[in-house]
Amino acid sequence: MPLCTNFNFPVIGVAPCLLQLVGLLVTPESPRWLARFGYPGAFEAELQKLRGKGADISEEAEEIKDFTEKLQHLPKSKVLDLFQKDYIHAVTVGVGLMVLQQFGGVNAICFYASDIFVSAGNE
Template identity: 60%
Template sequence: MICCGVAFVFFLGNVITWRTLAVIGAIPSLVHIIGLFFIPESPRWLAKIGRHKDFEAALQRLRGKHADISQEAAEIMNYTEMFQHHSEKVLDLFQKRYAYSLIVGVGLMSLQQLGGSYAITFYASSIFVDAGFPSDIGTISSSLIAIPGVALSVLLTDKAGRRPLLMVSAGGLCLCNFLVGLAFCFQDLNLWKEVTPILVYISLLIYPINVKGSAGSLSSLVKWSCAWIVTYTFNFMMDWSSAGTFFIFSAICGITLLFVAKLVPETKGRTLEEIQASIAHFH
């Protein structure tokens, strides 16, 4: 849905002013706020505070009216009772026993943003202009081509698993960033200047996007902080070196690939409690 929204905004951005576009962007945000009132509470949170009837009702609603939730409900209650004596202060996250989970969660959030995905989305039009390619054709094409790519990933998530998709995505980002950097390098050296816009266009077209509460909050903070840093510094980096900017992004995506391969566990078809148990076994 995010991908469809981005494609829609790129279309509108070519025919209306950015101020009008910003006002239109407020409409789905308002719908989002209203929709939040209809979202059921987290079953695990309800179990934690002792609202057992509400916990079972919320879990049943999420799993489906006729689904058998007895086993899952029992597992959640067991883990809730096991960890109910542990505090959830943010500082507790930095205990040794949580180190692996914290490294994986925060590492994924920061590396994905530092790889330049948001900066390239936000500044796609400027990148195409710098490369000498028509920005309207470039932005519309890149947004449209992303939709079937994301749709395919949705279908493959539970079949291929999360780790393989993360690794393929990181590898693809590494290659695409390297090609864009190479294209701008050719441009800076006045070599094959006619190749630069084509190479940038093709590369951006295939561009792939107990302490749980505290950890999730910290991961979100890291994610959006890194996204802000990258988007804020992007223009300064491009002024410094267009080629260097994308080579740096490429290197970070390469590190992400290694990070996923070495540290990130597979979560396909596993409950949070099963993932927790596997992490404990890992130690």
């Protein structure tokens, strides 16, 4: 008797998660993230690591520093900013489409599409 008929192999679903967890341990930090949150030494070290030991990173590092400084001078956004006169039309259209999608039943059709086609073919 084959072993796979006794259970549904829950390990198969866990394997990609474990692989991703191991990959997370060796993934370098983003140089832009490090620069944005105030790690200037680590930012340049990670950038050098990503580009290679012999690569000249001075131009790219300066560009990231300039971008980070400009980003810090921008005003902070809030959820209430969506309801300003400039954005209210786009927000209304987006929310309206999501509501119509739910009330229209397209999610149910997509979910049961295979069953619908099987039953349509059998009758």
